[in-house]
Amino acid sequence: MTSTVLVFLDPAHPDGRVEDASKPQLFVTDLGATRGDGVFETLLVMDGHVRKLPAHLRRLASSARLLELDVPEHEAWERAVVTALDEYQREVGPLQEVVVRLVATRGVEGAHAPTCWVSASAPHPNAKRQREHGIDVILLERGYDSAIGERAPWLLLGAKTLSYAVNMAALRYAHGQGADDVIFTSSDGKVLEGPTSTVLVAHAETDDAGRVTAKRLVTPQLDSGILPGTSQGALFAAAKEAGWELGYGPLEPEDLFDADAVWLISSVRLLTPVNRLDGKAIGADPELVRALTAELAVLFDRIA
Ligand SMILES: Cc1ncc(COP(=O)(O)O)c(C=O)c1O
Structure with missing residues (x-):
């Protein structure tokens, strides 16, 4: 056995x-x-x-x-x-x-x-380490535009099929570049998803004392040829209850560079912070990144 x-x-x-x-x-x-x-x-x-x-x-x-x-x-x-x-x-x-x-x-x-x-x-033991320490990610082109899912249903972009060879090849390519993971972009410049995860982006507003007064959680449009994540869906429901504003793209790479925090999320890897994207640090304030990650991780832990 x-x-x-x-x-x-x-x-x-x-x-x-x-x-x-x-x-x-x-x-x-x-x-x-x-x-x-x-x-x-x-x-x-x-x-x-x-x-x-x-x-x-x-x-x-x-x-x-x-x-x-x-x-x-x-x-x-x-x-x-x-x-x-x-x-x-x-x-x-x-x-x-x-x-x-x-x-x-x-x-x-x-x-x-x-x-x-x-x-x-x-x-895999990597998942826990990445969750705790964050990951370095590169942007890679997927080669389709973000409306192709509607026009070409035979591409099966919204289905979780066994044909993951391209997704695995993208991950090997990233590892060859010294990165841990990938965020795919469309040919019209939109942020899509990871090969095995959903992209989440947070923006926080703070008052003069540095207290967070508003939090917004955004994910790419679900109809942009990506797999709708069960983790994203469940976390959005929990975050809404906890007072977060929610948004569904469209997102462009600049939105990730400007964000207060970016994560990749999936059922097995859970909520994993992106430390660097294409070599640039994400989130100007590491304390804020830690606080937002901790808050969402608690919400995600509680999900049945
Ligand atoms: C392409 C892709 N997007 C998103 C996800 C995240 O889905 P879930 O949160 O349901 O695990 C996965 C999960 O494997 C995936 O393969």
Whole structure:
């Protein structure tokens, strides 16, 4: 047994079929493997609680709709997640921090049935370090304009598909430049998203005594060919309750350089401050960056 737990969704096993992740399990003709044709979700379990499961299941269903892919009902995924976490607890250890992945491929060529599984494993140790210390990011062109999502739905820009080779290549390119991560821009100069995260920008107004009097949290327009983040959605709802003003782009690189703080956020990496963008420091006041990050991190921690 490896430290990864694997549960296939299988009509003959209502709670999921547990298999050994250290053994070969996929057919070489599975269209997920040969064409990256499928959808996935990555979510985090913290202290035994699966964070934002309904939002992830809704996005899995909407990604599948965009691909015209027939995937099992929410309840089948929920039961497989429970089985995977029971197994993880028995075989690997406590559910302090566990990454759960839901995957649905178009299945074996000619079979006309999706291949679906849930896996559970430990998070990458980098995520915690980056969250605590911040990251250096570079801007990279994605090559599309920000309206292409509407005009060309076959590009599947709003779906979380298995075709992440370009996103991974962008991250390797950034690492080669000495940076940790990427923010994509559109051909019309708009800020889009990270390869595996959503961009958040904060502006704060302060009075003469340096007290924060107003806070505004902005993210790129959701219809600009980006994946709507479940973390961004949940944090916006919590921030609104806590008195933040909210905004949805359009954002340009200058808006990031002028911001009081910029973060990349996702379900697994959580809220990660951007220290430098293209080599320039972000946020003129490091104390303010720390205070805003701490405030939003508390709100994000509380999200179910
Ligand atoms: C391209 C992209 N954008 C945004 C996100 C953030 O989504 P979430 O907050 O739901 O994890 C992800 C997550 O993996 C992603 O791959």
